[in-house]
Amino acid sequence: MTETKGIDTSIEYCGRRLQSPFILASGPLSYGAQGMIRAHEAGFGAVVTKTIRLQAAVNPVHHIGKVSGDTLINCEKWADFDRLAWYEKEIPEAVRAGATVIGSVGHTPGEAKAIVQDVEKAGAHMIELVSYTEDTLLPMLDYAKAHVRIPVICKLSGNWANPAATARACYEHGADGVAAIDSIGPVLKIDIHNRRPLMMSGDGYGWLTGAAIKPISLRINADIARGVKGYKNLYCIGGVMSAADALEFLMVGSHAVGVCTATILKGIGYVGTLRRQLAELLQTLGFGSLQEAVGAALPNFPQRECVTDLAFSFAPEACTKCGKCALVCPYAARKLEYPTMHLDAALCRSCGLCADYCPTGALSSSCKEPTAAHARLAEASAAFDKMIAGE
Ligand SMILES: Cc1cc2nc3c(=O)[nH]c(=O)nc-3n(C[C@H](O)[C@H](O)[C@H](O)COP(=O)(O)O)c2cc1C
Known part of the structure; x- marks a missing residue:
């Protein structure tokens, strides 16, 4: 044993x-x-x-x-x-x-x-x-x-x-x-x-x-x-x-x-x-x-959906230049020109996959505090959910 x-x-x-x-x-x-x-x-x-x-x-x-x-x-x-x-x-x-x-x-x-x-x-x-x-x-x-x-x-x-x-x-x-x-x-x-x-x-x-x-x-x-x-x-x-x-x-x-x-x-x-x-x-x-x-x-466990954007941080010294972050981005929003990490904010949907797939944690993400605009979007989305559920 x-x-x-x-x-x-x-x-x-x-x-x-x-x-x-x-x-x-x-x-x-x-x-x-x-x-x-x-x-x-x-x-x-x-x-x-x-x-x-x-x-x-x-x-x-x-x-x-x-x-x-x-x-x-x-x-x-x-x-x-x-x-x-x-x-x-x-x-x-x-x-x-x-x-x-x-x-x-x-x-x-x-x-x-x-x-x-x-x-x-x-x-x-x-x-x-x-x-x-x-x-x-x-x-x-x-x-x-x-x-x-x-x-x-x-x-x-x-x-x-x-x-x-x-x-x-x-x-x-x-x-x-x-x-x-x-x-x-x-x-x-x-x-x-x-x-x-x-x-x-x-x-x-x-x-x-x-x-x-x-x-x-x-x-x-x-x-x-x-x-x-x-x-x-x-x-x-x-x-x-x-x-x-x-x-x-x-x-x-x-x-x-x-x-x-x-x-x-x-x-x-x-x-x-x-x-x-x-x-x-x-x-x-x-x-x-x-x-x-x-x-x-x-x-x-969340009480409701979180509607906001992700804040990313990048630590070049931990990056192995594997390129996974750019590869897995479904929207082609990310590009690595080491030591610079680029993000096209207009294309990014804050899905989070790039940071999840970073093998070393060089790229990480956290949720931003929702703004009034986010709150309005969340309300509209919840109203639609209720409507289609027949409430
Ligand atoms: C080859 C094989 C035989 C199994 N035989 C039994 C069984 O006789 N009785 C039972 O309750 N579960 C049986 N199981 C299911 C396991 O007890 C377990 O519920 C299932 O494999 C999920 O756990 P795992 O993902 O750790 O394998 C068997 C699973 C395997 C792979």
Whole structure:
């Protein structure tokens, strides 16, 4: 296990102390006891089993592939061990090794009824319910809450119309925690060499994970934190590839951080790097504890659109002359004649992309104080929005 310096990143989750805020999300790395033990030893605070169902999965080949960069497609099903193996060997072995084990149970009310009590008896510390459809999740939860004593977490899908409303319903039905989100899809990747879908599922479609889904998950986690009064034990999942990604989720109110794709692509030991870098990042940004960061961005969500101009500043000594600032300007407003940076104010629309893409921060931007003219523009824009909304 990796020791972290600086800020203590251990957390309390569903009444249990976890050695780190990182939770290994259900997936191929938690295929059985050995995978879960490796994850625990590498520094994960908890591990979620591969989803246990009434029958062991038979997977098509091939079933995990690359979309691009840090984004994957998969059509892997649930656990390929029989459920009895989970009760008799996989869960007890991981628990004996000291791992905090969350038993993932899917996908129907009938299966929850047949499985949750045995997962508790096997020694799991918590249960995570996962289903394909929103309307099956609550009956699964009702049964689990009535029949097990360990905490029950509900995993939400980003494919559902209003995950925050589902989270609210889950808490009302007694959920101890919520995990958001599962993979997004269905999606498609074509293997151009073989002229066919990359995934060998029945329809060639699969599910998207990793970097591409992070902004969706971040918005859903923020929706839950901002919209569900008294929400608790919210752990995010979706595209966490770095400590900065994890911190974004904490800042919108997630209490713990699920990881799957990052440790598939970078190795299980990468969780040690995530822990160390998160502790350092928290310290650098002036947080006294991890808990201080939870929800830190929530008070700063805008109440209304900001209509003004950007003020730019340029520090030539930090400029590498890469030219990205001029290249990405959609309006051709920017020109770099080093050491002078030009901006054609008549063409610039203050979109901000040039400064965002500056790799060294040599070019930076901030919002100017709105003038009376800006205020009039903002009013006219809001009036138009109201009119088209039929108000
Ligand atoms: C290959 C693969 C298999 C997965 N299997 C499961 C599963 O059995 N049960 C489940 O709830 N989620 C499963 N997931 C979804 C992950 O738990 C997680 O929600 C998703 O990958 C998003 O997180 P990430 O972007 O960090 O990967 C799987 C993901 C991948 C990549």
